[in-house]
Amino acid sequence: MATVVDTDRVEEAVEKVFGELGVNCTAPLIVLGDRLGLFRSLAGAGPLTPAELAARTGLVERYVREWLRAVAVAGYLAYDPGADTFALTDAYAAVLADDAAPTALIGVFPGLAALWADLDRVEGFFRTGGGMAWGEHHPALGLAQERFTRPAYVHGLIAAWIPAVEGAVPRLEAGARVADIGCGHGRSSVLIAERWPRSTVTGFDPDDAAIARARSTAAAAGLDGRAVFEVADATGYPADGSWDLITFTDSLHDMGDPLAAARHARRAVAADGAVLVVEPLAADRFADDFANPYARIGYAVSTLVCTPSSLAQPGAAALGTMAGEARLREVLTAGGFTRVRRIAEESAPLNILLEARP
Known part of the structure; x- marks a missing residue:
């Protein structure tokens, strides 16, 4: 019998997929804007008119005009048809124009190039197994990760997450030993x-190139051996x-053997020390995600x-980015920690923060 196709459902599918195409086509324009x-x-x-923005930036007006139209149609800019002007609202500026803002997301977009560049290798893993370490990915991935996480670390890790670890701030103020894994x-x-x-x-990491960059960053910051x-x-x-404090900032799930x-x-941690695990927000049941x-x-x-990344390492546990709190607790408890508690939920809307103690 011939399959009866629900035309309304097909239209919904077309609308959904067509919208995704628009989103993906806009991403390179966001990178150009940055x-x-x-x-x-x-x-x-x-x-601003296209000519005014071109004058401000020293760019070619015809390209600027087309970029403005494309980004405005995508919903990122306000457009006044009477004056033929374009404006970036303060809300979008806080996301796209200010790297220091806690809401900044502009740093993510350049990393998308790495996902496409490495796609053929990942396709091969689907067929044969295996994996690749972070350091084997296109360099854009690590650079995007560094840029994207900086505001989260400034406004989260430093301002709220570490202070939420019981007793951490007094020890750090007095002089503590910290391991960043x-x-x-x-x-x-x-x-x-x-x-x-x-x-x-x-800081410890198995990637030579990442460590070289970290050392350069520390030297530029003039930390005199404190990092x-x-x-x-x-x-x-x-x-x-x-070690008074050990941190795993968005890294435990990447490891072959968490x-x-x-x-x-x-x-490694002192008897009265603490381990802070920072992981992406995920539900314990996939259906809830x-x-x-x-x-x-x-x-x-x-x-x-x-x-x-995990499947490229000994252990190959493949915990996954979206492991969830219950699974993370299982790992920490099986690892010998007797006290594990979730902290700073109000300051980490997109993360799970766990404090673990011996």
Whole structure:
């Protein structure tokens, strides 16, 4: 029998997919707006004609005009047809034009190039298994991660998340030893060292190139050895019970053996110290993630980046970006921590923050 097609459902599907095509076609325009300073020039400027924006930026008016129209149709700019002017609202400026704003998301867009660049390799993993480490991805991925997480770390990690760890601030103010595991480009390590100058932070990551960049960032910040970086995985740093605070900032799920990482951290942390685990927001049941604002991004990144990262390492646990609180607690408890509590929920709408203690 011939299949009866519900034309209304087909129209809904076409509308959905066509909308996705529009979103994907707009992403390179957002990157151009960032690279060329268009968003920054529009911020706070009020309505501008294409010629006025071209004059402000020193760019070719015809290209500027087409870019403005494309981005306005996508909903990012307000348009006045009578005056033929375009304006960036303060709300969108806080997301697209100011890297220091806690709401900044502009840093994510350049990283999309890496997802496309590495797609052929990921396709191969679907067929044969295996994976690739973070350091094997297109360089745009790590740079985007560093830029995107900086405002989250400034306004979250430094201002609210670490202060929510019981007793952490007094110890950091007095002078603590901090281990930042899976530190990547070292942005979190540098920020901790800058905020608490009496403390020393050591960042550990298995990627040589990431550690080289982290060392360069620390040197540029003039931290005088208060933030140092070593090439080591999550079980390769000293487990001598002398670390006052150990942090896993968006890194535990990327590891091949998160349980081994937790066990090592349990041996490494001081008896009265703490481990802070920062992970993306995810529900314990997949069915509940359909209401999660982060889920769409989280599962995509997990498929293309984080799961391949884990499967490239010994252990190959493939915890996934969207592991959820219950699974993270299981890992920490099995690793030997006797007290695990969730903290700072009000300041981390897109993260799960767990404080673990021996």
